[in-house]
Each structure stands twice: as C-alpha cells, then as structure tokens.
Amino acid sequence: MTDGILTRDQILSAAQDVLRRYGPAKATVVDVARALGVSHGSVYRHFPSKAALREAVTQRWLEESHVLLAAVMTSGGPAGARLRAWSSSLFAAKRKKALDDPELFATYMALVGEASEVIDRHVADLVGQLQEIISDGVAQGEFAAPDPASAARAVFDATIRFHDPAHAGDWGRPGIEDEFDAVHTLILAGLARR
C-alpha cells in the first residue's frame, strides 16, 4: 500500500503511469493495482470498469488543454486574433501531446473510436469556447454570424484536420503549418463582416 487510504486520485495517477509505460493495449487493471500495492478488487471499488478508468484518465489529461485554451480565450484583443491564437494553441497542444505522450495519445485515439461520453463533452467544451469568441466578435462588429453556435461548430469542423487524432499522422509533415494558416485565413475571411 502506498498509504493508509486508497483514493480515486491515486488510482488515476497510477493508471496514467501504467498507460504511459505499457500503452492502452498492454496496460491491465492488475498492473495498476500492483503499482499501488493493492489488489485489483480495490480498484473496482472506485471505478466500475476498466473502460471507466481509462476514460477518467483521458478526461483528466484532456482537461489540461481546456485550462490552457480558456486562458487564451479570455485574453484581450480583437476576436479575430483571439480566434487564431485559440485554434493555433489547440493545434499546438494536440501535436505536443501526440509527440510527448504517444501511449496516452493512443488511449485517447481508442476512446475517439468508441464514441465515448468523455470525448463528446470534450468536443462540446471546445465548441463552446469557440462560440464565445465568435459571439464576442459579433458583439464588437468584427464578425458576422447569424448563428454563432452553428458557426462555432463549422469552425471546429473546418479545422478538424488540425485537432482530430485521426489526422495525427499528418501533423509532422512539412508544410502542415502553412496548410493550417491557409485554412484559418479562409475561415477568418468567412467570418468577417463585409
């Protein structure tokens, strides 16, 4: 035992370590329990299933990005610049994760393939942040968007190549930055009031 009492957070940290070390295909609940010096039954007291544990780890991992992006979002300046900074940060954050933490990223990718609750919330969260920026831009007369919610979703979809893990293989290609710029320039022009 690492300590007298076993907490949800301890389990999450241990699970994250195990996932990082072995990857989603090899990591087992028994491994996590062993890392904590407890029996695997104890892990099941805190999480109903291995899937739930995996999801909780991924959720915590994704929240790092949310915090970072929220900071960019609330920084001052024109909405266009903030939108660009936000998208650019999202791309950079995802790319960094894919590179720095390939095993956790693989866990995240597996989760995407399962249409999980956690991913849906992650996406809804991101689109919500986009919507705020766009609404701000409309309020300030910088953007024209009859339906900011739909516009936010459209911006999210149009930049999907630069944040969806399905395209992570492209993120190392030369020229990807230019392609991101071209897409984002097109989008900004599309939002601008004419």
Next chain:
Amino acid sequence: MTDGILTRDQILSAAQDVLRRYGPAKATVVDVARALGVSHGSVYRHFPSKAALREAVTQRWLEESHVLLAAVMTSGGPAGARLRAWSSSLFAAKRKKALDDPELFATYMALVGEASEVIDRHVADLVGQLQEIISDGVAQGEFAAPDPASAARAVFDATIRFHDPAHAGDWGRPGIEDEFDAVHTLILAGLARR
C-alpha cells in the same frame, strides 16, 4: 480459363469481385486466380505484387468519382454554385461508396493508411479540380484568392470531414448535412470578393 487470353482488365474485375466478397483482410491472390480459372503465377505476370493489384482496383474505383465530378465542374453557372455542387457531389459519392460497397471502401481506407501513390494522385486530382473552379471564380470577379492553388488546398482541408474515409463513421449521423452546409457557407463567404 475464362477466355483464351488473360487481360489486365479481366484480372482487375475478378479482383474487385473477390475484394467485394471477402474484404481486403481475407482476399488472396489465389482467390483471384481461382475466380479466373488460372494459376496465381499468371496474375503475377500482369501485376508485380498483391499491393499493386489492390492499388489498381482502388484506382479504377476512384476514377468513377473523378468522371462524375469533372462533369459537375464543367457545368455552367457562377463559380460559387459550381463549387458547392462539386463539394456536395464529392460528399455524396463518398458516402454512397461507403454504404454500397463497404468492403471496397475498407480496401480504400487501408490504402489511405499506407500513404500510397494512388491516394496522392487522387487527392492531387481533386485539389486540381477545385483549383480550376476557384481560378474561374477569380477570373469572373466572384472570388478573391491571391493564390488559387493554396486556396484549393485549404477548401479541400476544411471539408476533410466530409470526404476523408477516416470520418466515414460520422456520415450516417443525423445533422451531418447541416454541418456540411455550415462549413461550406463559411468557406464560400471566405472566398467571396469583398
């Protein structure tokens, strides 16, 4: 033997049938040869490898879309309408293929994962068609695009959710049409001369 002489085209058709029936994971060169009533050595006289055969089948299959899209592209009317019709047709064609021919579509998806020559040409071809429409629009004063090639690539990337097989799982979702419309409206606004 199906006939006195074995042609490349006969092999392609037989291979397509076999792929359709068994899927890319199960289809073998021996199956193809058996379907033709020849030895598998004869197939290797026309194709250097199983991979080359798979690629040739996929290429032929993808060309159907090219022909269809070329027709849309050269139809009259304003560039904006043609661009929308083109994108819309591409989306519809891909979705139809994914639904009607799941096994051939799986073959195509596997090919995408291998960064093949055929896919690169397919993409270059499509972006080329886009570029023509955009250049036309610029010439007619309808669009503003300093670099039509880059703009074409940006339009292709921004609509990737609606033509890349990695997202085929989303194509059956309710609301996908609206999402396509929202993205495309954003893009058209971004291209329009102001």
Next chain:
DNA sequence: TGAATGACAGAAGTTGAAATCTGTCATCTG
C-alpha cells in the same frame, strides 16, 4: 462497519505448431 482481499467464472489474449499465402522461377505448352 466500511474498506480491502483473493478465489472464481467467463472473456480476452497469447503462443507455437500447422496451414496457407506471396512472390520467384525453371519448366511446359500451343
């Protein structure tokens, strides 16, 4: 009494031997 355990059943994954497949090529055939 609330948290932890570990034995257990059924599911999932591993392993290694056997079967099949890919790609080559010397030989055959019309």
Next chain:
DNA sequence: CAGATGACAGATTTCAACTTCTGTCATTCA
C-alpha cells in the same frame, strides 16, 4: 517463344490449447 504453369522458400495467417485478465462477491481485516 510468349504466355501459362505449379513446385518451392520464406513470410504470414490460422487454430486450438493454454495463460492471463476482467469483473463479482463471499469472506477477512482493522
């Protein structure tokens, strides 16, 4: 002699026995 064949080596896949894992729960422990 161009085109087809089928035997062959090495690579890959299949299959079934075996191992490990997941999730449950009656029991133990503090």
